[in-house]
Amino acid sequence: MQKLNHIEGIVVPLDRANVDTDAIIPKQFLKSIRRTGFGPNLFDEWRYLDHGEPGQDCSQRPLNPDFVLNQPRYQGGTILLARENFGCGSSREHAPWALLDYGFRVIIAPSFADIFYNNCFKNGILPVVLDEAVVDRLFDEVTANEGYRLAVDLEAQTITTPSGEVISFEVDDFRKHCLLNGLDDIGLTLQHVEDIRSYEQRRREQAPWLFTDLG
Amino acid sequence: MAGKTLYDKLWDDHVVRTEADGTALLYIDRHLVHEVTSPQAFEGLRLAGRKVWRPATVLATPDHNVPTTDRSQGISDPVSRLQVETLDANCRAFGITEFDMRDQRQGIVHVIGPEEGATLPGMTVVCGDSHTSTHGAFGALAFGIGTSEVEHVLATQCLIQKKSKNMLVSVDGRAGEGVTAKDIVLAIIGRIGTAGGTGHAIEFGGEAIRALSMEGRMSLCNMAIEAGARAGMVAVDDKTIDYVKGRPYAPSGELWEQAVASWRELHSDADAQFDRVVHIDAADIVPQVTWGTSPEMVTGIDGRVPDPAQEDDPVRREGMKQALAYMGLTPGTPITDIRPDKVFIGSCTNSRIEDLRAAAAVVEGRKVADNIRQALVVPGSGLVKRQAEEEGLDRIFIEAGFEWREPGCSMCLAMNADRLEPGERCASTSNRNFEGRQGQGGRTHLVSPAMAALAAVEGHFADIREV
Numbered sequence: 001m002q003k004l005n006h007i008e009g010i011v012v013p014l015d016r017a018n019v020d021t022d023a024i025i026p027k028q029f030l031k032s033i034r035r036t037g038f039g040p041n042l043f044d045e046w047r048y049l050d051h052g053e054p055g056q057d058c059s060q061r062p063l064n065p066d067f068v069l070n071q072p073r074y075q076g077g078t079i080l081l082a083r084e085n086f087g088c089g090s091s092r093e094h095a096p097w098a099l100l101d102y103g104f105r106v107i108i109a110p111s112f113a114d115i116f117y118n119n120c121f122k123n124g125i126l127p128v129v130l131d132e133a134v135v136d137r138l139f140d141e142v143t144a145n146e147g148y149r150l151a152v153d154l155e156a157q158t159i160t161t162p163s164g165e166v167i168s169f170e171v172d173d174f175r176k177h178c179l180l181n182g183l184d185d186i187g188l189t190l191q192h193v194e195d196i197r198s199y200e201q202r203r204r205e206q207a208p209w210l211f212t213d214l215g
Numbered sequence: 216m217a218g219k220t221l222y223d224k225l226w227d228d229h230v231v232r233t234e235a236d237g238t239a240l241l242y243i244d245r246h247l248v249h250e251v252t253s254p255q256a257f258e259g260l261r262l263a264g265r266k267v268w269r270p271a272t273v274l275a276t277p278d279h280n281v282p283t284t285d286r287s288q289g290i291s292d293p294v295s296r297l298q299v300e301t302l303d304a305n306c307r308a309f310g311i312t313e314f315d316m317r318d319q320r321q322g323i324v325h326v327i328g329p330e331e332g333a334t335l336p337g338m339t340v341v342c343g344d345s346h347t348s349t350h351g352a353f354g355a356l357a358f359g360i361g362t363s364e365v366e367h368v369l370a371t372q373c374l375i376q377k378k379s380k381n382m383l384v385s386v387d388g389r390a391g392e393g394v395t396a397k398d399i400v401l402a403i404i405g406r407i408g409t410a411g412g413t414g415h416a417i418e419f420g421g422e423a424i425r426a427l428s429m430e431g432r433m434s435l436c437n438m439a440i441e442a443g444a445r446a447g448m449v450a451v452d453d454k455t456i457d458y459v460k461g462r463p464y465a466p467s468g469e470l471w472e473q474a475v476a477s478w479r480e481l482h483s484d485a486d487a488q489f490d491r492v493v494h495i496d497a498a499d500i501v502p503q504v505t506w507g508t509s510p511e512m513v514t515g516i517d518g519r520v521p522d523p524a525q526e527d528d529p530v531r532r533e534g535m536k537q538a539l540a541y542m543g544l545t546p547g548t549p550i551t552d553i554r555p556d557k558v559f560i561g562s563c564t565n566s567r568i569e570d571l572r573a574a575a576a577v578v579e580g581r582k583v584a585d586n587i588r589q590a591l592v593v594p595g596s597g598l599v600k601r602q603a604e605e606e607g608l609d610r611i612f613i614e615a616g617f618e619w620r621e622p623g624c625s626m627c628l629a630m631n632a633d634r635l636e637p638g639e640r641c642a643s644t645s646n647r648n649f650e651g652r653q654g655q656g657g658r659t660h661l662v663s664p665a666m667a668a669l670a671a672v673e674g675h676f677a678d679i680r681e682v
Binding site: 119 | 232234251255263265274292345362363364414443464531533629630647650651
């Protein structure tokens with residue numbers, strides 16, 4: 001997993017509530033057996049005017065000029081500003097894979113759906129929850145100022161605006177540690193092999209029916 | 216000390232260790248796997264040279280991508296075929312039990328787990344699919360996970376988790392005639408919103424929930440995720456135990472007696488404390504129809520399409536406007552004036568035998584209306600299909616003008632060939648009415664199986680209570 005600490009970049013405002021993972025990456029792209037290459041199909045149905053299918057050359061497709069990702073001022077964005085309940089719906093990890101592949105490393109919203117929120121941390125993306133009033137203000141500032149950038153510091157848990165205002169955010173210690181160091185969860189869990197084995201031994205005595213094999 | 220909730224008990228039974236910050240390592244008893252969210256996880260294991268910790272706890276089946284028409288020629292779409300073949304190969308390589316596309320037990324993963332007795336009370340059940348909450352109907356802790364977590368469970372039999380908050384949704388009193396589990400859960404989502412359960416595990420209780428069959432409870436818990444809760448659950452009672460008894464993977468003999476004694480404890484204690492409690496009066500719930508592009512955009516069959524102008528919150532108002540524009544609906548239109556082009560009866564929410572019986576009872580002796588271009592029935596598993604055929608339900612559907620298909624996820628998410636064309640409107644028994652969910656530009660109205668069947672024969676939404 002890619003490490004994340006300081007991210008400074010263009011902010012892209014996506015002004016819709018309840019953006020679901022079907023919208024982030026439509027189902028036809030879920031047929032891939034790889035983790036990469038989803039970026040050109042991020043928000044496919046909003047971003048292009050035609051119907052997308054896997055394996056297309058997206059550079060030849062007609063763009064929807066009204067969609068925020070297609071506006072020149074937001075090109076190269078690395079921070080997505082979103083509304084409440086971002087990432088609701090399906091558990092597909094293809095959603096954070098698509099956001100990451102496009103180049104987003106930070107997503108700011110008043111709230112996130114649980115599974116999506118969790119999936120972000122597994123893929124080097126920082127989801128930041130801020131009060132709705134603060135998010136409203138950031139939307140106003142981004143839309144009013146072309147080239148608007150934010151600086152995110154995970155270690156310090158702060159976001160700094162162009163005017164120098166510093167906004168603090170909360171993040172779980174363990175997730176922060178993993179993201180700062182690019183740690184693989186599985187490697188960490190396997191440090192506790194003995195605990196897992198002793199749990200299994202204890203549990204096998206209490207609930208032996210859970211230890212009969214399928215097949 | 217206050218008593219424990221059902222969720223507290225399930226959680227405590229599965230904690231392997233807890234870190235100082237409350238992060239826990241949670242043991243997983245059952246892992247269900249399908250073709251879409253697993254290939255990258257198996258690849259990850261291979262790259263790291265890791266094995267599957269307990270292959271005998273994993274049950275796999277392809278469901279999202281499989282064709283629901285004749286399967287004798289395999290899958291024609293090469294991309295879908297590769298994904299399904301990759302699942303077959305991974306299960307062989309890692310020693311995992313798989314019901315492949317030609318196995319009669321194949322079906323939607325959330326239908327076959329309970330059907331086979333692979334889902335048991337008191338278990339932790341996970342799957343790379345958000346509708347894993349379905350299995351909570353058994354008094355199990357069941358939730359959807361991403362692909363990284365699929366890999367984590369395969370490699371370690373555990374997940375790194377933080378405990379959610381406890382929420383009780385109590386549906387008090389008895390539901391009226393024609394009001395199903397689907398209507399109850401849509402009404403709950405309409406009340407608390409699609410983020411209403413975020414950060415919580417929901418226990419569904421109250422007289423109306425106790426009155427539901429196990430299949431009804433599965434439909435209910437299935438959509439907990441549409442209320443934002445990763446896990447939904449119902450306490451164990453006699454219905455739970457009767458349903459599990461005798462299933463292929465259920466314990467038997469002395470183990471059965473021991474298991475049942477333990478399962479009897481799987482309910483919230485009388486003095487348990489919930490972080491949030493919502494009461495809904497079952498008598499207030501009428502058959503539900505969604506009108507928008509989020510499951511919370513729902514109203515009763517006796518209602519009308521709402522007017523965004525009456526919404527005070529600007530973000531919500533804008534969301535309603537976008538939804539109505541997408542859905543091609545005008546504020547104030549009676550729901551009964553909405554005319555679908557297609558009807559879909561299926562999905563992990565509503566494709567079990569009771570769902571098919573309810574729909575068949577409505578269409579028996581009638582014909583699909585002229586304005587309906589296609590009406591599909593997609594059973595949840597090969598065994599549901601066989602049971603329905605033994606009962607003659609397939610004949611009822613076919614004579615009415617429905618297509619009778621092979622099991623799979625089908626038009627719930629349209630990864631296979633079953634989909635809506637742009638602008639088409641569908642009465643669907645599935646769980647999500649998101650933009651493009653059933654096909655780009657497709658317009659979904661979520662309803663119960665009986666309501667979908669009635670819309671098919673009437674040609675417009677109609678009130679099942681008047682039949």
